[in-house]
Amino acid sequence: MPTLTRLICALSALIAATLMPSAASAACTTATASTSLGSASSYAVGTTQQQGSGSAGLQCDILLAALTAHYIALRVDASTFLLTGPTGQTIAYTASLTSGGTPLTVGNFQNLSSTSLVSLFAGTNNSIPIYFRTTATAGLHAGTYSGFLDMRWYHSVCSLGVLACLAYSNSPGLVRPLLTPPTNWGSGVAVRVNVELIVEKDCVITAPNAGFGSAPLAGSFNPITRTILIRCSAGASYTVGLDDGDYPDNGVRRMHSSGNYLRYEIYKSTTSPDRWGSVGSARRSSGDADTNPNIHDSVTTQGFGYRAAILPGQVTPPPGLYTDTILIDVAF
Incomplete structure (x- = not known):
């Protein structure tokens, strides 16, 4: 009888272990991104702002991120905020994380941790979107006008778990605190976001x-x-x-x-x-x-x-x- 009892217990434990759901895992990824503002005639570019949006270079699994507090921050390391054409002419532009929002500037550190996940990762495939808007510029030669933003992302987001977070996806050097927001964000991950506009003859x-x-x-x-x-x-x-x-x-x-x-x-x-x-x-x-x-x-x-x-x-x-x-x- 003791032997049979042990066998049933062992079988029950095996069945229970087999039915337990496995933990989901994912991580944040960064990659070079490009946004095309399309093409427009030189006279349209000269009188009307050209607008477009794309990925800001950071993508995360927002379902896992919802399991615990997320910490995300951004800094623009370098940009001229100019699109430069084949003859050296330029078109000024602004970039923002929301449509019509506050323009990004070089060197400004932005802590985005308080922004809701749904709003923050509203881009394609759970990426953070970025919005561009040009300044109307007359007298342009036709051609491709291009520019860039060198951005640096800092993040600590859940990367493993089902009902509770078991592991985090952290950018290099970020020290995740237990209760308070990070004080050491580390070195972050550098990405380049390219943007271009084609000016057509008209x-x-x-x-x-x-x-x-x-x-x-x-x-x-x-x-x-x-x-x-x-x-x-x-x-x-x-x-x-x-x-x-x-x-x-x-x-x-x-x-x-x-x-x-x-x-x-x-x-x-x-x-x-x-x-x-x-x-x-x-x-x-x-x-x-x-x-x-x-x-x-x-x-x-x-x-x-x-x-x-x-x-x-x-x-x-x-x-x-x-x-x-x-x-x-x-x-x-």
Whole structure:
């Protein structure tokens, strides 16, 4: 009987040990992070703040961290808070741990231990997010603008446990106290957070409508002159083309009204006999502008004058309002 009793006790102990849940384990990790602010035209960057967010380089298991007090702190070791482009131009920016929050500064130690875990690790995969916002900066050349923050994270977070914490993930040198917040945060872990913005070439085009007025015969219309105004991103030389309109016929532009057509053409400059088109030598270059040629500073406007004329020798079509639409394209 004593032998049987011992056997049953041993079996009960074995079953109890087998059903006990194993302790979960995880740790905080740090890694280089990158945030892209996307791409925007030079004029959008010049008038509007560009914003974006990404990881600040620290990720922890917040379920385990909830088992006991967590201690997390941050210091920015170095940053110019500038995005630098290919020509050396810069865009100032701010970085913060909350959207629209207080900007981070170099050397400022921030103890984040009192922040709730859900709020603190609100980024992707339980990472701490970081938010960037640029200062509107005009006159930029197109290209990739990049910057960085060298950050240092300090942490002591539960890394092993189920109902109670059995072990902690501590950054180097941090001495975890029993009851009070740390007084020795150690050396922390250095990470770099990169940020970039792509500035794209863009143009502002002003093209007034062109009206020939009215006349009884196709040959009675006088030529008209107009000017197209264009300004483009700094450093961006370009060419300008005019397409053949909505109703071309064998390379000749036509206006339309109720199934009838009135043939016309547009010529380079106010006196040139050369047709202004959309391909090859039929295009005009920014160096060929009538006003401010070859000035590419994003502020100065180039003017391209042209002459439009109803073509002579055609049969006068029926009376009506004849219209066409010309597409202006700028190529860099």
